[in-house]
Amino acid sequence: MxxxxxxxxxxxxxxxxxxxxxxxxxxxxxxxxxxxxxxxxxxxxxxxxxxxxxxxxxxxxxxxxxxxxxxxxxxxxxxxxxxxxDKGVMRARLDAIGVPCPRHRIVTDPQDVVRFAAEGDGFPVVLKTVRGGYDGKGVWVVESAEEAADPFRAGVPVLAEEKVDYVRELAANVVRSPHGQAVAYPVVESRQVNGVCDTVIAPAPGLDETLALQAEEMALRIAKELGVVGHLAVELFQTRDGRILVNELAMRPHNSGHWTQDGAITSQFANHVRAVLDLPLGDPRPRAEWTVMVNVLGGDYPDMYSAYLHCMARDPQLKIHMYGKDVKPGRKVGHVNTYGDDLDDVLERARHAAGYLRGTITE
Amino acid sequence: MxxxxxxxxxxxxxxxxxxxxxxxxxxxxxxxxxxxxxxxxxxxxxxxxxxxxxxxxxxxxxxxxxxxxxxxxxxxxxxxxxxxxDKGVMRARLDAIGVPCPRHRIVTDPQDVVRFAAEGDGFPVVLKTVRGGYDGKGVWVVESAEEAADPFRAGVPVLAEEKVDYVRELAANVVRSPHGQAVAYPVVESRQVNGVCDTVIAPAPGLDETLALQAEEMALRIAKELGVVGHLAVELFQTRDGRILVNELAMRPHNSGHWTQDGAITSQFANHVRAVLDLPLGDPRPRAEWTVMVNVLGGDYPDMYSAYLHCMARDPQLKIHMYGKDVKPGRKVGHVNTYGDDLDDVLERARHAAGYLRGTITE
Incomplete structure (x- = not known):
């Protein structure tokens, strides 16, 4: 892409x-x-x-x-x-620059996890290996010392984090060039299913403007303080008490920015390339009132061709992005983007297409 | 592309x-x-x-x-x-299906050109070799038998056409699949400079709706009657007396459709691929009120890099499409697209960028 x-x-x-x-x-x-x-x-x-x-x-x-x-x-x-x-390095650095994160520290063994829990509101605790995880891999939610044994088996340092009481996940995508020019895309809502990004809605529906601006500014500040060049995705928790906490960072075009291919004046991919080559950045503003991205996961049938035909015929406005991957159950093999003025309609069209391609919707 | x-x-x-x-x-x-x-x-x-x-x-x-x-x-x-x-085959076929064309016939030598002129309103006459022309090459506008000698030297049949008194050139772009599904893009105005397409405005400003519909229907009918699969560009003359005449046909994505990359829901390139593979076609409707394409021609300086930086910095909404070609004076090396609600602004931005890249505008 x-x-x-x-x-x-x-x-x-x-x-x-x-x-x-x-x-x-x-x-x-x-x-x-x-x-x-x-x-x-x-x-x-x-x-x-x-x-x-x-x-x-x-x-x-x-x-x-x-x-x-x-x-x-x-x-x-x-x-x-x-x-x-390295999530340990990331948390230490965000602490140092005063960016709000979930309560966290590196833990040494299952008993230390029990102590970490006791330092806050108790179990559940989220454990993450500091390196090598993605799409929910390398992440455990544990309720006891016994359950906390697994993460330590990899021989990688383990980060413990409070399980945040969040109302939804957001993502702030920004791009920064070596010159220090930076652009911020509108903050999006990101919905996960089984730890994997499923749906992204741009912009995040009903998000308070002050909170949206705070998230954009936070992402721009992280990009600057960490010296990021290229695309930075800041995955966020919106807490029940109205705060924003940083969950993860990604320094590359990110699933939460795939909507920009069809929904923004300049896509995250184009701006990443422009930033990496120190070219002036493109306008990140949206082209439609609403854009929705839904990931296409592999289903039980390896041949998606007839579903692909059906989706194109049903919705001539649908934007399909297939990755040329062999279909395996649960594997991200593509995504679809839809856009328009009516969020319900835009959501329905994207979900229908992704579900049909996966085989979970058959009519 | x-x-x-x-x-x-x-x-x-x-x-x-x-x-x-x-x-x-x-x-x-x-x-x-x-x-x-x-x-x-x-x-x-x-x-x-x-x-x-x-x-x-x-x-x-x-x-x-x-x-x-x-x-x-x-x-x-x-x-x-x-x-x-073959322009001879094309004219014969369009005559047979009743599509309006400039007055024309195959001519055998310069004296026959004089007879062709006398059959109508006299000179000037347009002469075209029936095969091998493009971008104004293989086309002569002649005023006399003497001037008519050149076209016959190639040893290819020569087509004579009346020089149409047109107010502007239009193009109707359609795409047709083997199934017979077809879509029509809005009719555009195409402005030529020295026989080479310079500017395309989508949709054609001020075009009477009946005439626009007539042009779209004509292009769809030509695609069907000729059995076209893929993209068909029908270049048209809008005459001073309010008629539409077919100038040329192209059966591939065409310069008059480059605006669709950034200005339509589905680009001509995507729909051409979909048609060629007999996939359902995508929505051809525009995404913006106005989209303007201006070709970038090579100028006197082979290094366009600093102009490229300037254009991106000046207009973050500009969509640049470079072809990776060595710059030679007059050679098409890319194009720019702009879109928006205000045609004057959209035109100015596209012209400025293309002129700056060529080196004819320096501020």
Whole structure:
């Protein structure tokens, strides 16, 4: 999707990919198959690139420093990216700059989890390995010391957090360039199902303007303080008592910004590319009153072709984004965007299409 | 741009290109370098393709028939495409189905041009080689038998046409699928400079609704009667006496439809891909009151980078589409789209950006 956004800008990509089957490897012109954990592979790949960016956070921080030492611009740079790679580092830094987060600390063992619970309102407690998690993986909600044993088995430091009493999840997406130019997209509501993003509504319905502005400013401040270059998604909890707390950070185009492809003047992908190349940023404002994104998860049937035809025929305004992935149950294989003036209608159309593509809706 | 539009649909392209420097060859994943005039090259290339389509009209008709005989779907097929390849065939067919055209006939030599002029209102007469022309090439406006000598030197049949007294040029863009589903984009005004499309305004300002509907219906009828599959652009003259005459046909995404990338719910490129694969077509309606496209021609300076930065910084809503081509004076190297409610503003922004990129505007 970043390549797609780069085409009109005249920007050529070279892709390092694990396998030729990866979504991006199917559409980018110049593809190198290799392991991003191998420094020699990265160095060889980086030669001749003007700038390196990422579609995930898992490239080892020390490798990024090595590339920078070789003179290759890495954006976002390792000093910023580490906050999206390591939840412990992220929480410490957000504390230091006064950004509100759920109560948290690094815990050493299940008994320490019991102590963490006792320091606040007790169980449940959320445990997260500080590195390697995504889409609900690497996250546990535990009610006791016994349940807290699993997270420690990976041998990675474990972060404990209070289970926040939230009314909904929001996301503030911003993009920042090396020049320090920055743009903020409208704050969206993000609905998760089983820890996986399901629906994003832009802008977040009924969100108090002051709270929306506070969330945008917070995201812009985090981007600046952490030296982010490119897209930053700040996942937020809106608490029952009207506060906003930071849940997670992602430093790349993010699922909560996929609506911008069809719903904003400039998409998150285009602005990420512009930021990474230090080009002036594009207007982030919405083009429609409401835009809804619903993820398409793989269902029980591997062949989605007839559903794909049906959805296009039923709704000629539907914007389908398929990733070229093999269908496996629960796997994100695409998303749909809808937009318009009537939120109920926009929501229904997106949900229907995504459900039909998955096979959970059959009429 | 067709590849770009195919990415979200999950459609993979294989490209046959003259050189690795071609715009599409820089961004498509699977590129074969070869000569489209060589049947063996075409046959080897076509193996394993679900369908073949084109971004120009110059593949020899007999080669397309050979591919069809091999069982490869070619869309648009040779029986349709010949009308975009051969202006003589096109005029004969439009006459047969009663579509209004400028007065015309095939002429055999300069003296026959004098007779053609005498049959109507005299000189000037427009002469066109029936094959091989584009962007004003292969077209002469002549005032005498002496001036009429050039066109006959190519050894290709020459079509003579009256020089139409038109107030402006329009274009009606439609897309038709093998199923026979068809959509019509709003009729646009197309302004040429030195025979090359310069500016497109969507919809055509002040166009009488009856005339607009007549143009759309005419384009849909031509698509149906000629068996077009994919995008059909019908270039039109709006005459001083309020008629509409067909100038040219193009059977592929067309410069007069580039505005749809940012100005329509479904772009011409997406609908062309959908049609060629016999997928249900997308909504062709505009997303903004006015959309303006201005072509970016190469200027005197080969390095457009600082102009590119300036344009993005000046107008964050500007949609730039660069083709990755080397800059040569007068060469189409990209286009810009702008949209909004105020036509004067939308026009000014597009013209300024295109002029600045070319170097004819410097402030």
């Amino acid at each position: 970043t390549h797609e956004a780069g085409i009109p800008l005249g920007i050529r990509f070279k892709l390092l990919s694990d396998t030729p089957q990866d979504s991006a490897a199917q559409v980018v012109n110049e593809v190198v198959i290799g392991d991003y954990r191998d420094l020699d592979t990265l160095r060889e790949f980086a030669r001749g690139c003007d700038v390196i960016t990422f579609d995930h956070e898992h490239v080892p921080t020390e490798h990024l420093r090595a590339l920078e030492a070789d003179g290759i611009p890495v954006r976002p740079g390792p000093d910023a990216l580490v906050h999206a790679q | 067709t590849h770009e539009a195919g990415i979200p649909l999950g459609i993979r392209f294989k490209l046959l290109s003259d050189t690795p420097q071609d715009s599409a060859a820089q961004v498509v994943n699977e590129v074969v370098i070869g000569d489209y005039r060589d049947l063996d090259t075409l046959r080897e290339f076509a193996r394993g393709c679900d369908v073949i389509t084109f971004d120009h009209e110059h593949v020899p008709t007999e080669h397309l028939r050979a591919l069809e005989a091999d069982g490869i779907p070619v869309r648009p097929g040779p029986d349709a495409l010949v009308h975009a390849q």
